[in-house]
Amino acid sequence: MGLFRLLFWIALIAVAIWLWRRMVRKPVRRKPEPSALPMVRCAHCGVHLPQDQAVQDKERWYCSRAHLEQDGKAGGH
Numbered sequence: 001m002g003l004f005r006l007l008f009w010i011a012l013i014a015v016a017i018w019l020w021r022r023m024v025r026k027p028v029r030r031k032p033e034p035s036a037l038p039m040v041r042c043a044h045c046g047v048h049l050p051q052d053q054a055v056q057d058k059e060r061w062y063c064s065r066a067h068l069e070q071d072g073k074a075g076g077h
């Protein structure tokens, strides 16, 4: 008699876990793709390039360190 109750509870828990996993399971596999890098614009020459290849100066982006320095020297613009 006790065995049946035990099996009943195991089945009940198994169903509960199955239902819970079904509800919890969501497609949250959104890993950032390397090709989907944000594009930035060079503040000096206006060329667009991926952020990882750009040179940042405060809030500005440049295609190269040379343009960063040139833009810095230009001053007030």
Ligand SMILES: [Zn+2]
Residues within 6 Å of the ligand: 042, 043, 044, 045, 046, 047, 062, 063, 064, 067
């Ligand atoms: Zn540039």
